[in-house]
Amino acid sequence: MNRVSERKVVLVVRETRLADLKRRFATAMQAKFYVSRLGGDFGDYEREDVDYRAAIAGVQQELSAVARVQLVERKLLPNFIFGPDDIVVALGQDGLVANTLKYLSGHPLVGVNPDPARWDGKLLPFSVGDLGKVMLEVIANRRPTRPVDMAEAVLNTGTRLCAVNDLFVGVAGHSSARYRITAEGKSENHSSSGIIVSTGLGSTGWYRSLITGAAAIAGTAAPATDFAWDSGELRYTVREPFPSRTTGTALVAGRISEAAPLVLESQMGERGVIFSDGIEQDFLEFSSGTRATISLAKKKGVLVV
Numbered sequence: 001m002n003r004v005s006e007r008k009v010v011l012v013v014r015e016t017r018l019a020d021l022k023r024r025f026a027t028a029m030q031a032k033f034y035v036s037r038l039g040g041d042f043g044d045y046e047r048e049d050v051d052y053r054a055a056i057a058g059v060q061q062e063l064s065a066v067a068r069v070q071l072v073e074r075k076l077l078p079n080f081i082f083g084p085d086d087i088v089v090a091l092g093q094d095g096l097v098a099n100t101l102k103y104l105s106g107h108p109l110v111g112v113n114p115d116p117a118r119w120d121g122k123l124l125p126f127s128v129g130d131l132g133k134v135m136l137e138v139i140a141n142r143r144p145t146r147p148v149d150m151a152e153a154v155l156n157t158g159t160r161l162c163a164v165n166d167l168f169v170g171v172a173g174h175s176s177a178r179y180r181i182t183a184e185g186k187s188e189n190h191s192s193s194g195i196i197v198s199t200g201l202g203s204t205g206w207y208r209s210l211i212t213g214a215a216a217i218a219g220t221a222a223p224a225t226d227f228a229w230d231s232g233e234l235r236y237t238v239r240e241p242f243p244s245r246t247t248g249t250a251l252v253a254g255r256i257s258e259a260a261p262l263v264l265e266s267q268m269g270e271r272g273v274i275f276s277d278g279i280e281q282d283f284l285e286f287s288s289g290t291r292a293t294i295s296l297a298k299k300k301g302v303l304v305v
Contacts, residue, residue, distance in 0.1 A: 004066040005139045008083055011063060012090045012100045013056055014074045018049035048118065052092075055114035055128055059091055062131040066139065077103045078282070087138055089131070097123040098164040098201070098277050101148065101301040108138055108145055110304045122204075125305055138304055147230040148301035151199050151256075153274050153284065156291040161284050163276035164301060165202030167294065169264055169286065170194025171271050176242065178267040181251050183236075184260060188248035189267070193239040197262065197294055200229040201301075206278070210237050211253075233257050234296060261295035 015023075021031035035042045056071075063069045067087070072080055074096060082088070082104060089110045090100045097111040112131065113124035126134055137143035151163045161167070170177040176191045198207035208225040214237075215222035227233070234256040241249040256262045264286075266272045272286035286292060 003064075003068070004136060007067050007139060008086050009063050009067045009069050009135070010080075010082060010086050010088045011056075011059060011069055011071045012074060012077065012088060012092075012096065013071060014092045014096050016045075016049040016052050018045040021045065048115070051115050051118075055091060055112075058128040059089065059112060059114075059131060062128065063089065063135065065132065066135045074099060082107055087135070092124075093119050094121060094123040095277070097303075099279065101164045101303070102150060102162040102276065104301065105299055106302055108143075108302050108304050110134060110138065123303065134304070144305050146303045146305050148201050148303055149199050149230055149232065149234070150297040150299065150301060151197050151234050151276075151294060152297035153197075153276075153292045153294045155284060155286075159284055161274060161276050161282070162297050162299075163197070163199065163202075165199060165277045166206050167197040167274060167276050168194055168278075169197070169274050169292065169294075170239075171268055172273045172280070172283075173271060175271075177272065178247075179272075180265040180267060181238075182263040182265075183251050183254050183256075186251060188251055189246055190238065190251075191242040191244065191247040195236055195238050195264070197234055197236045197256065199234055200227045200231050202277075203227050203235065207235065207237065210239060230300070232296065234262075234294070236262055236294075256295060258296050261293050264292045264294070266290045266292075 022028055025031045025034055032042045060069055086107055088107050089112060090097045091112045091114050101109055111124040112126050113119055113121040151167050152160055153167055154160045177194050178191055180189050196206055203225050211225050212222040238252040241252050243249045266286045266288055268287050270287055273283045274286045275283035
């Protein structure tokens, strides 16, 4: 086959809801019984699966005409090694783009919407039919890109975790998280249901919902939460801070920069965690004696637009 380039394109895909159900219940018939018994529309699961598989086939055909293609499932990303010249294509919802981006190191990432009638796709500007033209422009370095700031938590144990949307710091479960927070030159002990640290890209998600809810409880208008993807800052907010004789509520929201990181010291005997982008399986242990420094990651994401 006469390809335009010998650069490799890594196509990242995910499991559909149907595939997940079949893994849980062993067969499609058992999965159908489970969904139907609860009043769900199993036909919608089947249609989504058929459409997604068709999108994968279409993307592979488009990409094969211009470059070498390697298909990788999302669950393999933590251990997958990307080549320095790889171009990455994520076929799925916005969450797949975010989850892929944090494992890259300057690789251009193309977000493709497999089903525009189903998914809005803020991070999925392209359809399957766009790929032929878009990939030629990416290979020739003629396609514009947009930089994306990422957050990073670095522990005093030497381990670290990046996030494209947000980091959660707290306890695994529904009990209170206990920690000492240091921000903007001030410190205090906290008891709360955890802290959310948001990037600009993630500022319209979990972070916005928390700020909006707090404003509604206080009876005030919710402030604008959006900030630029490459603003050079992060923002944090504390969920349900509890005031007591030993815990304060002065440091409940603020900004984080490279010069002014957020420092947290765990006071939790067990089950303390830090996870990224809503994926609880992707976590760092954050129990007593562990100190986390949270700031901007040195690497940036690169989204093709």
